Amino acid sequence: MNAESGAGTYSVLIQFHGDLPFFFPRSAREQPLRRTLSEKTSIKDVVEACGVPHTEVDLLLCDGEPVGFAHQLKQDATIQAYPVGCAPDLYASERLQLRRVTGFVADGHLGKLVRDLRLLGLDVAYASTVADEELIAVSLAQKRALITLDRRLLMHSAVQHGYSPRSQVSEEQTVEVLRRFDVRDLLNRYSRCLRCNAPLATVQKSAVMDQLEPLTRIYYHEFRKCDGCGAVYWPGSHFAKLQARIDRIKAAAG
Numbered sequence: 001m002n003a004e005s006g007a008g009t010y011s012v013l014i015q016f017h018g019d020l021p022f023f024f025p026r027s028a029r030e031q032p033l034r035r036t037l038s039e040k041t042s043i044k045d046v047v048e049a050c051g052v053p054h055t056e057v058d059l060l061l062c063d064g065e066p067v068g069f070a071h072q073l074k075q076d077a078t079i080q081a082y083p084v085g086c087a088p089d090l091y092a093s094e095r096l097q098l099r100r101v102t103g104f105v106a107d108g109h110l111g112k113l114v115r116d117l118r119l120l121g122l123d124v125a126y127a128s129t130v131a132d133e134e135l136i137a138v139s140l141a142q143k144r145a146l147i148t149l150d151r152r153l154l155m156h157s158a159v160q161h162g163y164s165p166r167s168q169v170s171e172e173q174t175v176e177v178l179r180r181f182d183v184r185d186l187l188n189r190y191s192r193c194l195r196c197n198a199p200l201a202t203v204q205k206s207a208v209m210d211q212l213e214p215l216t217r218i219y220y221h222e223f224r225k226c227d228g229c230g231a232v233y234w235p236g237s238h239f240a241k242l243q244a245r246i247d248r249i250k251a252a253a254g
């Protein structure tokens with residue numbers, strides 16, 4: 001090691017716990033991972049170079065000591081990285097993620113997940129076409145967890161809270177989000193507009209009569225109206241299917 005020029009190399013061994021190996025490229029499932037470095041590097045950069053976004057890591061131990069993402073590596077080290085819900089009981093005050101976040105913003109590819117979360121009454125900002133920078137800005141300004149399948153987006157250092165669903169199936173993704181952010185006690189089905197995310201209010205049939213089709217006027221008697229966009233909702237022909245879906249999600253989320 002040449003201390004004057006800093007040209008020497010050092011080696012870092014990293015063990016990812018829980019489901020974090022999900023993020024590895026296919027070629028790298030063998031643990032611990034070894035990284036050879038030649039200059040001072042933040043632990044965040046080393047973890048993310050392995051494919052794991054910092055938003056997924058709740059506890060980092062460097063040679064047995066808890067450290068933050070800005071911790072600088074400059075010599076041989078052994079790192080343990082734990083996801084939320086899998087870290088040892090030690091170091092409760094050294095956690096890097098909030099266990100509970102109650103507002104969300106989702107990227108444009110997660111429309112079905114967004115619909116499920118809103119059906120359950122959760123506050124989810126969403127637009128099908130929106131720039132990455134805007135997603136990050138909304139997440140920061142409104143303290144919303146960023147939900148995206150784009151791992152590179154979660155690696156942006158401005159992102160504080162985020163999650164990348166493991167499943168490709170929207171119903172399973174919904175269960176994952178409920179568990180990760182500990183919002184299972186907040187669920188209030190049919191309380192939020194599926195189109196615009198604003199709260200729904202119960203209204204008299206007479207107040208929405210002019211927005212209803214003739215058969216709806218005859219067969220339905222309970223209505224809710226969106227405070228934001230004015231959309232009217234009633235328990236129509238798909239209601240039983242919807243109820244069953246929500247019941248399955250709630251049961252799976254525990």
Ligand SMILES: [Zn+2]
Nearest residue numbers: 193196226229
């Ligand atoms: Zn609405």
